[in-house]
Amino acid sequence: MRDSLVWLRERFVEYLKQNKAHPMRGRLLDQLVEIHRSLVVGKKEGVENAWDELQGVALQLELNLDKWLGSKLDLPEFLRNETKTQSLPEMPAVLRPDEVQSLPPSSPSAETFEVRREAILREFQQIERGLNKSRLSPEEKKACRAKIKEMERVLSFVEREWISLRKTGKVKGDWTADEIEKAQLGLMDRIFVLKRYLDAESAGEADALRVLWEFRDYQQRMISNFEGNVEDKIAPWLALASPMQTGKTSLIPHIIKVLRKHYGAGARCIVLCRNKIQADQIMRDLLEHFPQHLVGRYDSEVKDARDITVAMVGTMAGHLKSDPVFALDGRPVFLINDEAASTQSQTFQTIYTHFGLAETIKEGRHAVLKPKWGNGLVVGLSGTGAGLEGYHLSGQLDFLTAMQEGWIRHMEIDRVLLKISSQKQTGTGGEKMIWWEPTLENARALVEIYDKKIQGKHEKVLTYVPTTKHADLLAQAMEEKYGKGHSHVVHSKLSPDKIKQALDRYEKEGGNLISVGMLSRSYRGTGTGAVFHTYQSDSVELVAQRTGRAQGVSEEEVLPDLYVLEVAWSERDSFATMAKIAGLVEVPLRKISTREIAKVVPAIQRRKKLEEERDRRIEIGEVISIFKTVPLAEEWRSEFQARLEEAGGVEKMAAVSALSPALITGFALGALPTSLSDMMQLKDYFGGEEGARRLWLDSWKRVVDGVLGGRERGAGALDEALLAWGREQAEDTELARSLDSILRRYFPRRRKLLVKTPAPKQVSLPKHLSSLLSQLAEIVGEEKSESELMEIFRSEAGT
DSSP, X not given: OOSOHHHHHHHHHHHHHHOTTOTTHHHHHHHHHHHHHHHHTTOHHHHHHHHHHHHHHHHHTTOOHHHHHXXXXXXXXXXXXXXXXXXXXXXXXXXXXXXXXXOOSSSOOHHHHXXXXXXXXXXXXXXXXXXXXXXXXXXXXXXHHHHHHHHHHXXXXXXXXXXXXXXXXXXXXXXXXXXXXXXXXXHHHHHHHHHXXXXXXXXXXXXXXXXXXXXXXXXXXXXXXXXXXXXXXOOSEEEEEOOTTSSSGGGHHHHHHHHHHHHOTTOEEEEEESOHHHHHHHHHHHHTTSOGGGEEEESSSOEEOOSEEEEEHHHHHHHTTTOGGGSOOSSOEEEEETTGGGTTSHHHHHHHHHTTSEEEEEETTEEEEEXXXXXXXXXXXXXXXTTOTTOEEEEEOOHHHHHHTTSBOOEEEEEEEOOSOEEEEXXXXXXXXXXXXXXXXXXXXHHHHHHHHTTTTOSEEEEEESSHHHHHHHHHHHHHHHOTTSEEEEOTTSOHHHHHHHHHHHHHXXXXXXXXXXXXXXXXXXXXXXEEEOSEESOHHHHHHHHHTTOBOOSSSOOOOEEEEEEESSSSOSOOOHHHHHTOSSOOSSOEEXXXXXXXXXXXXXXXXXXXXXXXXXXTTSSOGGGGGSOBOHHHHHHHHHHHHHHTSHHHHHHHHTOOHHHHHHHHTTBOOSOHHHHHHTGGGTTHXXXXXXXXXXXXXXXXXXXXXXXXXOOTHHHHHHHHHHTOOOOHHHHHHHHHHHHHHHSOOOOOOOOOOOOTTSOOOOHHHHHHHHHHHHXXXXXXXXXXXXXXHHHHHTO
16 A cells, blocks of 8 residues: 555545535545554555445445545455555554554454554544634534533443453453444544544635534434435335434434425425424524524414424324425425334324325225325334334334444333232223223332332432323322322423422432323433333333433533333233333343343344244245244254255155154244154264254253243243253253143144045045144144145145
8 A cells, every 4th residue: 555544535525525415425534544543553445345345335435436435455465465464554544654553463452442542542632622713603613512421431331341451351242342443443533534524724625624523323224315315206105213212313414405405495394293392402402403484383373394304193194285385386395203113003194194195005994094195205203213104214223232332221121910900901002002900009009119110229310100090199108108208290271480499309309200101202311320110101202212211421521321110910911011122022030131132133033034044934834833833943854954955855864753744844934843752763963862852952941042032922821831851950851841741732742643545536635735734733633534634734725
């Protein structure tokens, strides 16, 4: 390499000056940064991949890369010469050449991290001095300082993750050394752009650079993907999803910029809100990006629709027909729904269909809203990605990634089973709930749980109740237990001033804030220690939003993990929980940390792919559908497939073991044997009886552990039996007999049976159908006539 990658970035800045609005500029920068990072850590393969990707992006930009770069950078030649990483003269401006020399080709050391950390801190000081001398406006300086605060918080988070390196040289946190290094290099990249922004010689250059440091990394990716989907006309409904307090709503101005760019400045953009406080915040964001004459609002008090309008959905839906401002005038209309999880509600159905961007289709008893191409688009925003049926997801930041990257707090999720009386209810928006019967006795029972789990451990607590009556009863019980001033109540019957006073006292004094549902939608409870959900809801989005009030990180201090306490009336149900939202398939029967969940989610995702493959093969008839109820085990699948390959395939193993090909195929997909005798017929492939028995027991014990940890989907009564079996202390032979007895009750017992021969005058069945019925007879385990087997087959096939 004949020059610095800093020069390469300089060329990119020059390109941005001339093409500041190009939708793919972010992708170009991503690849330049990736080349740089790969060179720093000595990953030749990463350099090659990024270089190839860079050339592909350049083609889409209609940019002649060779001409653009001239003779400054010959990367293929650099790769052929295998120049060592330590000899690289370039790094971002934040590091000196002698610091570059300390970078090892792999396995970054704690010393390297410390060098980078000190360099980043020096740059923060230089940027602050630059801000003091800069000609930027006060608002721009404020935005820069806010971004520095954010980067300092990320740096602090990274430091906590690698602190053990200074002592042991090994990573003990959740992140690997590579992940920590990537975070540090990402900070350096943003500092580089921020410094260039401060030194910008023109407004055009500043605008081109601002977007590169203003966005967080995941926001840049989301907007870039969204713009690509708009340009390619992927779908009439597009969506973006990220957890609360990760800046999702702040993307609305940028979404509007993309839409106006591609459809013209005359297009109408309507931001749909349910809450006045939220509408006020969106108005402020929009006015920072657009002239005042373009931005209006439409609610019960102000009806001033403009090219860009923030509208309260209830008011707007009631005036669609009567107010001419909502008449279709040939201009494109873009609906930006900040409550996309509620798309199927009647209010949104009315709005979407009025503008010709959706149609209602009868499915059973209900009318379902479906996407429809029209003169415009719908853009939905969601916290979890739930409730987005019909939308094409253009970008998402999931909960675990947001936690691991430090954008929101990790959580410790706890659950308590209640025995107090309950009621089932359905909310106005269709939210299904189970809540405690509103009596003082039940409220006192909840206070006792609060006292045991929360009181004295957390200074500030958010407690959610379903109605104002529940709030008053719980507040009374809290006062009996802890005296006046401990709990603060906010609900819809209080005036705005009273609500503000309660929130101010809570912020100042701490204690317990009792809130009804989603009353304080724009409230940010940063610094709250615990969240107490006193009722159950089936809405993933609402449970996540309620918890999200407290999950924000602080710029001033490092906050501990957020404690979340949920109640339930059954160990297994279909209601939403934070453990499921974080990635588990079932709620564990114990307290669990999202740090622990993060380690098992990849295995859950792999098993989901196995389940999809199993279901696909069931659908095309390769596997009998009885396997749909049998647990899948990844370790068993790997072990069995290795033995299957040694045996020479399904047919050969079936012939030797005397098991049907249908069973062998199911085992190869990961389905566990449900019979000890089946396992014993495979003993020769697993080292004899003892080895086969041990593998079978270990595989089913992993299922038990998975149920306990929320990694396995529950199966009702079978769960209880397996959990009891898992607690048994006995020899392998006894444990195997006990497990076989349990499984016999829940899965059909196999016996080798012959299908009865049809009478001579009857038409014989096709060969392939007769074979299927023979296999089905083995699985059913009871003597059945051919007609009875056909009925079972039709039932299984759904015909």
